[in-house]
Amino acid sequence: MSNMNTLTLADLKPGQEGVVQMINGTADLKRRLSALGLVNGVKVTLGHTAPLGDPRAYEVLDYTLSLRNEEARKIVLQGA
Amino acid sequence: MTNKTITVALVGNPNAGKTTLSNALTGAKDSVGNYPRVTVSKRAREIQHKGWTIKLVDLPGIYSLTSQSPEERIGRDFIQDERPDIVLNVLDAGSLDRSLFLTTQLIEMGRPRIYALNMVDEMRKKGYSIDTASLSSMLAGPVIETVATKKQGVTELLDAVVAIADSGQLDDKPLQVPYDGHLEDAIDRVQKTVAELHPGEFESVQSRWMAIKLLEGDDEMLRREGEHGLLIEMVRRERFDLSHTHSDEVEIMFADARYGFIHGLLSEVRTRSLDPERRLSQTRLLDGVLLHRTLGLPLFLFFMWLMFETTFTVGAYPMDWIDAGVGVFSETVAGILPDGMVKDLIVDGIIAGVGGTIIFLPNIVILFFFLAFFSESGYLARSAFLLDRVMHTFGLHGKAFIPLIMGFGCNVPAIMATRTIESEKARLIAILVNPFMCCSARLPVFILFAGAFFAQWAGTIVFMIYMLSIVIALGSAIFLSKYVVRGGDEAFVMELPPYRMPSLSAVLYHMWDKAKDFLKKVAGVILVGSTVLWFMQAFPKEVAWSVDYDTQFAALEAQAESAERDAAIAKLANEQGREHLEKSYLGTVAHTVAPIFAPLGFDWRDTTAILTGLVAKEVVVASYAVIYAQGAEETEESNSLREALAANMNPVVALAFMVFILIYAPCVATIAVIRREAGGWHWVGFSVAFSMSLAWLLAFGITTIGGAIV
Structure with missing residues (x-):
């Protein structure tokens, strides 16, 4: 459960960088995200946002990954 | 010449240049390319090199070897069950961290490996350089730098394959991805049990792989070992203990450890000369425009x-x-x-x-x-x-x-x-x-009907x-x-690959592939479909005519030559054509099923047109031309056909008919492609039943409501 105080990937501003602390969600999602390099301690930067605000593109491990905000909210970043 | 054959499986991330590399290796003579996702037939291509026949098996692009997607399952099952002699791992040099995640799992599957460090040119642009020799020794297999689009490193790759084949060292060089102490202990215990349950069946690297997959909670592996209740119970307990002592899920612990291994490895072999100007890459510039929020x-x-x-x-x-x-x-x-x-x-x-x-x-x-x-x-x-x-x-x-x-x-x-x-x-x-x-x-049908019934508003209709x-x-x-359609909503997790200028050969190859698919379909379904339709329209040859056409023709022929006489002959011929169609097998079938369409206001003529439209929607107009005895050369622009239609149908039914034609069953060509792409006749059955019911209901609604208003 995320509350107002936890910072997630969905809270990043364009160009802002965050470090992954934890991923919530189903085991399936965790496996898919970790296969793409979203594991604890990895740096993620917000790049482009699609015209309607969703999905968004993130820079991670030298490549660009797009995620819907629904999933981005499950990725908790290290404290702000 | 010899029968020395070696099987090489090509594995790598999507967008790592696998297809291009595979085409470069084989000279693209018999291109296969993108894996047909549904029909899971693996097509291998053969290459002759230095006295060896290299069988190259193209596996689908994957990021991991779990059993989540069909692609991952195909890749995994092939390596696991068919044990290729060599695994050729294509690495995207520009994003090595992610590429190597798959490698850590390939290492655990225990086949000899060769690495193609592909797109090194892109990597250098990013300001990286790699100590290939050290990487090679750390990954226990030769690493070859390649640029597949320019065919660089292709011969070296084939040489590396042959070198391994010639040396006869088709056993894996032992290499383990190290895990945290508790994980290693658990792996040992599970591995021991696996080995006991399958005595003499697996090498130790295989049983270790199975133990790791079981501990990761891999559904497919748990299913395979499902009969060993003891093992399943043991795995469940180990997973429970591990996640409690570490307050993290086991699969995450494994993933973290793998990235830890990758991180350590790359920090030794990769150097980066950070050039801030170069960082503003071509892809970023293009994305700045193409992904712009308003543009x-x-x-x-x-x-x-x-x-x-x-x-x-x-x-x-x-x-x-x-x-x-x-x-x-x-x-x-x-x-x-x-x-x-x-x-x-x-x-x-x-x-x-x-x-x-x-x-x-x-x-x-x-x-x-x-x-x-x-x-x-x-x-x-x-x-x-x-x-x-x-x-x-x-x-x-x-x-x-x-x-x-x-x-x-x-x-x-x-x-x-x-x-x-x-x-x-x-x-x-x-x-x-x-x-x-x-x-x-379908457009000709709408042009015909809109013109016949709603002349002023044809365009709007x-x-x-x-x-x-x-x-x-x-x-x-x-x-x-x-x-x-069952299955949860899959997350939209998608890589946005760097922009790359497509090679002409890749584009031509995709075009040829689609053209070939299309021609095959024309040669198959359309050929059979049009033959059947023709047969049903043409037979039986002799029907019980309502009038004696032969006598009437003879009477007309006997008259003096005039424009009126020729017109009368043509009219009679069209009349005979119409009656023949009505009494042909097609007409008989239409008369039989017509009651189904009666509530919609359609008669046997409309039913015939609907049936012929199943072969191809264009045929509907041609059928009406024959039905209204207009001669088949009439088109949707024809006035006489419009008048004949308008005399026989009211506008409400015409609207219902247009909506019905829009929605009802896909044509045979589409049916064939649905069967192939959706993977089975049951989806075809569903598609036909669903669209038919929807078309019927909507047309019925229009006829009923429209009939009440008009």
Whole structure:
């Protein structure tokens, strides 16, 4: 459960960088995200946002990954 | 010359240049390319090199070896069960961290490995350099730098394969990805039990792999070992203990450890000369425009417009040539063959049917030129990114947009284009709603009916039909994703690969592949379909005529030559044609099923047109021409056909008929492609039943409500 105080990937501003602390969600999602390099301690930067605000593109491990905000909210970043 | 054969499995991430490398290796003589996702037949290609026959098996692009997607399962099962002699791991040098995640799992599967460090040119642009020799020793296998698009490093790769084959060292060099102490202990215990349960069956590297997969909670591995209750129970307990002592899930612990291994490895072999100017790469500049929040969508729509405009304007020329060619061919054949059934079958059945379809080949080739260009350049992924929010509202994936729009042209290539959608569920929905998009073959029917019944508003009516087609497609998508197609919504997790200039050979290859698919279909389904339709229209040859045509013809012939006499003869011939059609097998079938359509206000004539439209929607107009005894040369522009129609149907029923034609069952060509792409006749059955019911209900609604108002 995320509350107002936890910072997630969905809270990043364009160009802002965050470090992954934890991923919530189903085991399936965790496996898919970790296969793409979203594991604890990895740096993620917000790049482009699609015209309607969703999905968004993130820079991670030298490549660009797009995620819907629904999933981005499950990725908790290290404290702000 | 010799029978020394070695099997090499090609494995790597999507967008790592696997297909290009594979084509470069084999010289692209017998291209296979993108894996057909549904039919999981693995096609291998053979290469002769230094006295060896190298069997190259192209596995689908994957990020991991879990059993989550069909692609991952294919890749894993192949390495696990068929034990290829060598695994050729293609690494995207520009994003090595992620590429090596798959490698850590390949290492655990225990086959000798060769690494192709592909696209080193892109990597250097990013300011990296790699100590290949150290990487090679740390990964326990030769590392070859390649640039597949320029065929660099291809010979070296083949040499490396042969070197391993010649040395006879087809055993894995022992290498383990190290895990945390508790994980290692658990792996040891599970591995021991696995070895005990399968005595002598596995090498230790295999049982370790199985232990790791079991501990990761891999569904497929748990299912395979399902009969060993003891083992399953043991794994469950180990997973429980591990997640409690570490307050993290076991699969995450494994993933963290793998990335830890990768991180350590790369910090030793990779150096980065950070050049801030270079960081502002080409991809970033392009994305700044193409993914711009206000410019992005208009630009995308412009590209779409350009694609269709080119498809139809440029495509019109070769279409004319084909049309003329088919005409000449048809006349020549008609001139050579003696009059009779064989001639009728070949000229009116086969040449007319196949010729009428093959005319779309230029459209398909041009459309797929654009699609291949978008896909290979990296723009297709961006278009999905731009549109995903809108499409998601309707239970569709961002990538479903292009296939939907293509459906306005022809549903066949459109359904083939859904292959770009990875998620099985999203892809199935995109396939099933596609026939509702009003293809160009249905347009003549609407032009005819709108002209006959709603002359002043013809344009508006046709436009409304198109709007209705979009509404129905999107509405069905919502319905299907909620109630019919099983499986959870898959997360939209997609890589946006760097922009790359597509190589001409890759684009040509995709075009050829699609053209080949299309031609195969024409040769198969369309050929059979048009033969059957012809047969049903032409037989029985002798029917019980209501009037003695022969006598009447003779009487007319006997008259003095005049324009009136010729017109009367033509009229009589058309009359005979109509009666023959009514009494043919097709007419008989139409009379039989007509009661089903009676509530909609359709008679046997409309039913016949509907039935013939199953072969190809274009045929509906031609059928009406024959039915109203107008002669088959009448077109949708013809006034006499319009008048005949208007005299026989009221506008409400006409509207119902147009809506029915828009929605009812896909044509045979589309059915064939649905069967292949959705993977089974049951989806075809569903598609036909669903569209038929929907068409019937809507047409019934229009007839009933309209009838009450008018």
